[in-house]
Amino acid sequence: MYMDCHLMVTNPMDYVDEFVKAGASGFTFHVEVAKDNWQELIHKIKAGGMRAGVALRPGTPVEEVFPLVESQEPVDMVLVMTVEPGFGGQSFMPETMPKVNALRRKFPLLDIEVDGGLAPATIKQAAEAGANCIVAGSAVFGAKDPAEVIATLRQGVDAAQTSSIFFK
Numbered sequence: 001m002y003m004d005c006h007l008m009v010t011n012p013m014d015y016v017d018e019f020v021k022a023g024a025s026g027f028t029f030h031v032e033v034a035k036d037n038w039q040e041l042i043h044k045i046k047a048g049g050m051r052a053g054v055a056l057r058p059g060t061p062v063e064e065v066f067p068l069v070e071s072q073e074p075v076d077m078v079l080v081m082t083v084e085p086g087f088g089g090q091s092f093m094p095e096t097m098p099k100v101n102a103l104r105r106k107f108p109l110l111d112i113e114v115d116g117g118l119a120p121a122t123i124k125q126a127a128e129a130g131a132n133c134i135v136a137g138s139a140v141f142g143a144k145d146p147a148e149v150i151a152t153l154r155q156g157v158d159a160a161q162t163s164s165i166f167f168k
């Protein structure tokens with residue numbers, strides 16, 4: 001199973017070794033707290049055998065992650081937060097979609113994750129903007145039939161990819 005770990009912490013470097021030991025597959029840190037050491041951080045994450053991801057909060061300009069994607073040792077994924085980090089059950093923020101779209105246009109093959117308020121009602125917006133990795137909490141765990149919700153989210157991404165010029 002792929003263990004996608006998103007660390008909403010101020011000192012991600014301190015946790016890389018622990019997450020390697022614990023068997024994490026991906027380690028995502030926040031760009032807001034890694035302005036000075038992101039290169040070293042990406043290197044340490046990848047040297048530990050994990051995929052590296054960078055997350056950005058709703059108020060952080062998307063341009064801040066461009067250097068991390070364009071680096072010689074780049075991140076494998078960008079996580080665009082679609083709520084303020086903190087807790088589940090918040091409402092999806094559609095105003096974050098232009099960031100997803102800007103990333104998809106600039107980096108057609110990049111993994112772009114969205115997290116916060118993703119559900120059958122919001123998947124179309126996120127997937128059509130270019131997101132291909134979906135984090136969903138309440139919509140899945142609060143559902144009578146979680147498998148059905150997961151299938152709907154997956155179909156939303158598949159449908160957008162099939163019809164989009166970005167993925168062709």
Ligand SMILES: O=C(CO)[C@@H](O)[C@H](O)COP(=O)(O)O
Pocket residue numbers: 083084085086087088089090115116117118135136137138139
């Ligand atoms: O943890 C956060 C935000 O920090 C949540 O966004 C969850 O990761 C997803 O929860 P739902 O929004 O799907 O309930």
